[in-house]
Amino acid sequence: MTDPTRDLLPEGLEDRLPQSAAVATRVERAALAVLDGSGYDRVRPPLIEFEKSMAERMDGLATRRLFRFVDPVSLRTLALRADMTVQVGRIAATGLSGKARPLRLCYAGMVARIAGDQLDPRREALQVGAELIGTDTAAAAAEIVELAIASLEAMGASGISIDFTLPDLVETLAAEEFPLDAEQVVAVRRELDAKDAGALRAAGGEAYLPLLYAAGPFDEAVAKLAGFDGSGALASRIDGLKKIAERVKGRARLTLDPSERHGFEYQTWFGFTIYAEGVRGTMGRGGTYRIGGSDEPATGFSLYPEDLVEAVKASEPAREAVFLPLGHDPDAAARLRAEDWRTVAALSEADEARALGCSHVLEAGTAKPL
Amino acid sequence: MTDPTRDLLPEGLEDRLPQSAAVATRVERAALAVLDGSGYDRVRPPLIEFEKSMAERMDGLATRRLFRFVDPVSLRTLALRADMTVQVGRIAATGLSGKARPLRLCYAGMVARIAGDQLDPRREALQVGAELIGTDTAAAAAEIVELAIASLEAMGASGISIDFTLPDLVETLAAEEFPLDAEQVVAVRRELDAKDAGALRAAGGEAYLPLLYAAGPFDEAVAKLAGFDGSGALASRIDGLKKIAERVKGRARLTLDPSERHGFEYQTWFGFTIYAEGVRGTMGRGGTYRIGGSDEPATGFSLYPEDLVEAVKASEPAREAVFLPLGHDPDAAARLRAEDWRTVAALSEADEARALGCSHVLEAGTAKPL
Numbered sequence: 048m049t050d051p052t053r054d055l056l057p058e059g060l061e062d063r064l065p066q067s068a069a070v071a072t073r074v075e076r077a078a079l080a081v082l083d084g085s086g087y088d089r090v091r092p093p094l095i096e097f098e099k100s101m102a103e104r105m106d107g108l109a110t111r112r113l114f115r116f117v118d119p120v121s122l123r124t125l126a127l128r129a130d131m132t133v134q135v136g137r138i139a140a141t142g143l144s145g146k147a148r149p150l151r152l153c154y155a156g157m158v159a160r161i162a163g164d165q166l167d168p169r170r171e172a173l174q175v176g177a178e179l180i181g182t183d184t185a186a187a188a189a190e191i192v193e194l195a196i197a198s199l200e201a202m203g204a205s206g207i208s209i210d211f212t213l214p215d216l217v218e219t220l221a222a223e224e225f226p227l228d229a230e231q232v233v234a235v236r237r238e239l240d241a242k243d244a245g246a247l248r249a250a251g252g253e254a255y256l257p258l259l260y261a262a263g264p265f266d267e268a269v270a271k272l273a274g275f276d277g278s279g280a281l282a283s284r285i286d287g288l289k290k291i292a293e294r295v296k297g298r299a300r301l302t303l304d305p306s307e308r309h310g311f312e313y314q315t316w317f318g319f320t321i322y323a324e325g326v327r328g329t330m331g332r333g334g335t336y337r338i339g340g341s342d343e344p345a346t347g348f349s350l351y352p353e354d355l356v357e358a359v360k361a362s363e364p365a366r367e368a369v370f371l372p373l374g375h376d377p378d379a380a381a382r383l384r385a386e387d388w389r390t391v392a393a394l395s396e397a398d399e400a401r402a403l404g405c406s407h408v409l410e411a412g413t414a415k416p417l
Numbered sequence: 418m419t420d421p422t423r424d425l426l427p428e429g430l431e432d433r434l435p436q437s438a439a440v441a442t443r444v445e446r447a448a449l450a451v452l453d454g455s456g457y458d459r460v461r462p463p464l465i466e467f468e469k470s471m472a473e474r475m476d477g478l479a480t481r482r483l484f485r486f487v488d489p490v491s492l493r494t495l496a497l498r499a500d501m502t503v504q505v506g507r508i509a510a511t512g513l514s515g516k517a518r519p520l521r522l523c524y525a526g527m528v529a530r531i532a533g534d535q536l537d538p539r540r541e542a543l544q545v546g547a548e549l550i551g552t553d554t555a556a557a558a559a560e561i562v563e564l565a566i567a568s569l570e571a572m573g574a575s576g577i578s579i580d581f582t583l584p585d586l587v588e589t590l591a592a593e594e595f596p597l598d599a600e601q602v603v604a605v606r607r608e609l610d611a612k613d614a615g616a617l618r619a620a621g622g623e624a625y626l627p628l629l630y631a632a633g634p635f636d637e638a639v640a641k642l643a644g645f646d647g648s649g650a651l652a653s654r655i656d657g658l659k660k661i662a663e664r665v666k667g668r669a670r671l672t673l674d675p676s677e678r679h680g681f682e683y684q685t686w687f688g689f690t691i692y693a694e695g696v697r698g699t700m701g702r703g704g705t706y707r708i709g710g711s712d713e714p715a716t717g718f719s720l721y722p723e724d725l726v727e728a729v730k731a732s733e734p735a736r737e738a739v740f741l742p743l744g745h746d747p748d749a750a751a752r753l754r755a756e757d758w759r760t761v762a763a764l765s766e767a768d769e770a771r772a773l774g775c776s777h778v779l780e781a782g783t784a785k786p787l
Contacts, residue, residue: 055511058490060465062508065458065522072459076446084754086738086761086773088435089442093541094464094497094527095430095484114465114495116486119531120428120540125484127464127497138432141425147772149764152435156527157464161489170490171463179764186764368456384454391456394519394549394556402517403456 059163059170063356070360071173074352075155077201078175085194087153087177090143092134094157098126101133103339112160129160131174132349133339139180140341148181166328169353176331178347183335185287187346188317189294191333195321195348196298199330202352203359206324208300211265211291213284214311214318214334217255224280225254239306258306265292265301272305284316291317315344326354369407369414370400379412388414429533429540433726440730441543444722445525447571448545455564457523457547460513462504464527468496471503473709482530499530501544502719503709509550510711518551536698539723546701548717553705555657557716558687559664561703565691565718566668569700572722573729576694578670581635581661583654584681584688584704587625594650595624609676628676635662638673654686661687685714696724739777739784740770749782758784 056062063071079089102110113126128134131154139150155175163170177194179187192209199207213219217236221227227235235252242259261271269292273285292301310332311318318334333348371380371392380390391403400408400417407414426432433441449459472480484497498504501524509520525545533540547564549557562579569577583589587606591597597605604620612629631641639662643655662671680702681688688704703718741750741762750760761773770778770787777784 055467055470055507056463057465057467057488057493057495060463062463062504062512063461064508064512065460068459068461071461072449079442083736084757084759086759089438090435091433091438091441093426093430093432094529095427095541097425097427100425114486116484118427123427125427134432137425138434142432142434147769147774149768149773151761159464171465182764184764190762190764366453387454389454389456391521392560394552394554394560398519399517403519404517 057170059168061169061171066363067356067360069366070356070363071352073363074202074356074359075173075175077203078198078350078352079153079155081198081201082153082177082194085151085190085197087151087194089153089155090135090138091156092128092131092138092154095125095127096134096137097121098124100137101126101128112162114159114161127159128156129158130349131156131158132176132178132347135178135347136180136338136345137340139178139345140338140343144341149187150180151177152180153177172351172353173356174349174351176333176347176349178345180338180345181343183315183317183337183344183346185290185317188287188335189291191346191348192291192319193295193298195319195331195333195350196295198350199321199323199355200298202350202355204323204326204330204355206300207298207330208302208322209295210302210304210307210320210322211288212303212307212311212318212320212334213281213288213305213316214308214314215316216258216281216284216305219280219284219316220255222280224276224278227251236306236308240308255306262304262307263302265303268303268305272303287317317346319348321348321350323355325358328354330355365404367407368403368405369409370403370405370417371409373398375409376412379409382412383409383414427540429538431541436733437726437730439736440726440733441722443733444572444726444729445543445545447573448568448720448722449523449525451568451571452523452547452564455521455560455567457521457564459523459525460505460508461526462498462501462508462524465495465497466504466507467491468494470507471496471498482532484529484531497529498526499528500719501526501528502546502548502717505548505717506550506708506715507710509548509715510708510713514711519557520550521547522550523547542721542723543726544719544721546703546717546719548715550708550715551713553685553687553707553714553716555660555687558657558705559661561716561718562661562689563665563668565689565701565703565720566665568720569691569693569725570668572720572725574693574696574700574725576670577668577700578672578692579665580672580674580677580690580692581658582673582677582681582688582690582704583651583658583675583686584678584684585686586628586651586654586675589650589654589686590625592650594646594648597621606676606678610678625676632674632677633672635671635673638675642673642675657687687716689718691718691720693725695728698724700725735774737777738773738775739779740773740775740787741779743768745779746782749779752782753779753784 118125158174159171234250238247314334320332321330331350368389373393488495529541605622608617684704690702691700701720705716738759743763
């Protein structure tokens with residue numbers, strides 16, 4: 048039999064029913080509370096923007112992924128937001144351009160994309176994150192990585208791992224240590240991403256071969272990378288990575304994959320991916336970048352807690368409720384609510400406490416177990 | 418001089434910058450906490466649905482007002498939500514059809530419409546509300562009106578007024594007391610809405626003339642209405658109104674405009690509009706209705722707190738922050754945050770406490786005023 052409700056929502060879009068909605072709300076607030084505590088002000092950009100403004104700031108990122116439509120008011124193409132980072136960058140460059148730097152902003156909201164992918168068929172997701180604007184130093188990156196971990200912990204994630212990368216590694220090495228022309232840079236980056244030794248050699252990237260073997264647990268991998276960096280072209284980056292790792296060691300398992308670029312096309316010197324135990328795929332990512340348009344340096348992270356919500360929701364305790372019989376004393380009910388009880392009022396003789404999910408009943412002014 | 422940022426967002430769409438975003442967040446959470454306390458479970462429907470499913474449940478409500486676009490996956494027309502009530506009705510009729518009634522659900526989220534109007538140019542707004550599903554009695558309506566008031570109070574509104582109406586008044590009277598044919602019902606409703614005595618008489622609605630003068634403060638207006646209702650056709654409605662008024666008197670200024678229909682086209686026997694002091698226009702509305710598709714009775718309200726956010730934001734206290742100098746003790750900083758202090762860490766020698774909005778500085782393990 049076909050489920051008659053199956054076709055009610057488009058593929059990749061879904062309702063969060065009470066249990067899942069409660070966890071999503073708790074998770075979102077927990078992360079925002081961590082960020083607020085560390086000085087990050089929430090901003091709330093609109094769901095819709097001019098496609099052109101969104102695309103420019105996405106630095107060429109595929110606008111094909113956006114839900115787009117023509118605005119009958121402006122007759123221009125609008126797009127539904129697929130990423131709040133670009134919106135926060137726009138706000139930093141416009142409405143908050145006069146505020147002192149570093150400027151700390153955070154956000155939480157739904158984003159949508161026109162097509163899911165094999166790894167994740169969702170077309171709508173909750174995005175929560177923070178942007179530290181005006182700086183992209185190791186100190187900034189350490190604060191951002193630490194906050195990403197603290198946010199995840201507050202959300203209820205455990206077994207957190209972070210994989211560091213150096214997105215501009217090849218460009219940096221090609222500039223002096225192991226010269227490559229512009230075309231070769233592209234090819235070497237591609238083959239390092241593909242982890243294909245033969246193709247890397249064929250692309251003129253023989254000198255880069257050791258990078259294929261420099262990935263792994265942070266301490267070992269960073270030592271290998273330092274050994275490979277004879278001329279010290281990477282010294283400041285390696286030093287930065289060590290500072291970041293020092294700040295968060297013990298709170299997350301750290302790895303380094305220095306030549307990983309997939310998903311970090313727009314990052315500058317530093318990028319990271321976050322994972323949590325029991326959650327398939329990545330929880331989020333972050334790094335240093337330059338804001339599209341203004342070119343201001345910035346550091347930030349985004350988390351997508353959808354899978355975490357599903358993973359933790361079974362273990363979330365249900366909220367207990369007190370049944371208020373017909374003709375109950377409203378002041379007694381208000382007192383219970385002030386003590387953080389949840390109340391469910393009978394509206395007719397037919398209403399029954401247990402059927403309505405109550406564990407207690409209001410009797411003689413107090414909550415009595417059923 | 419033209420403001421270069423003026424054109425960055427489409428007309429009717431705007432960013433909430435930190436001060437306003439903080440108030441919007443507080444206001445949204447305050448209302449949700451009230452609703453949660455009274456047994457309303459939050460649901461989180463998607464931003465996008467099939468236009469057809471949304472339109473059917475909007476009972477013919479102008480789909481012209483929706484942002485629409487073709488889905489490349491299903492090749493069907495999708496729409497951005499303009500009202501979460503219809504989404505909650507869909508959830509009640511599908512995913513939660515097996516849950517005991519009355520079913521209490523609440524929601525908060527952004528909704529968008531393709532065109533603003535003269536009264537409100539906004540094309541995106543925060544909608545917060547509650548739906549009590551499976552019942553549309555006076556007891557249900559009293560709970561909903563009381564919760565609308567409690568939500569508004571928690572949001573920070575004062576001087577709340579509620580205007581009651583009886584959306585199916587003319588149909589009820591036309592069925593027995595003052596007979597009208599179907600065409601006349603439409604005409605009489607229209608002229609009562611327009612408050613045009615001459616046209617009302619011309620439409621064959623002479624008997625309905627007293628309704629034009631039955632609007633005003635609740636006690637007087639309901640007495641006039643009862644006097645007009647010779648045969649008792651309205652007795653149960655009048656009784657219902659009195660029960661609702663009894664429940665909330667003293668918490669809001671109550672008025673009755675029994676023939677007001679504008680905005681209540683899809684309500685059944687009861688509707689209400691909410692106002693707050695210092696906020697132009699309405700804060701929201703609610704009433705009894707039947708869920709599109711399932712035809713289940715329901716009672717609910719929606720609030721649109723955009724103007725309230727602007728009205729109260731100037732009086733919201735700023736959050737105090739403690740500056741953490743370079744090389745500070747991270748444990749001391751964590752202790753301050755655990756005591757609900759907000760901290761702002763220096764990232765370089767250039768960072769200055771006051772410029773970053775701090776009122777205190779971490780010194781010898783404690784927050785010292787600057």
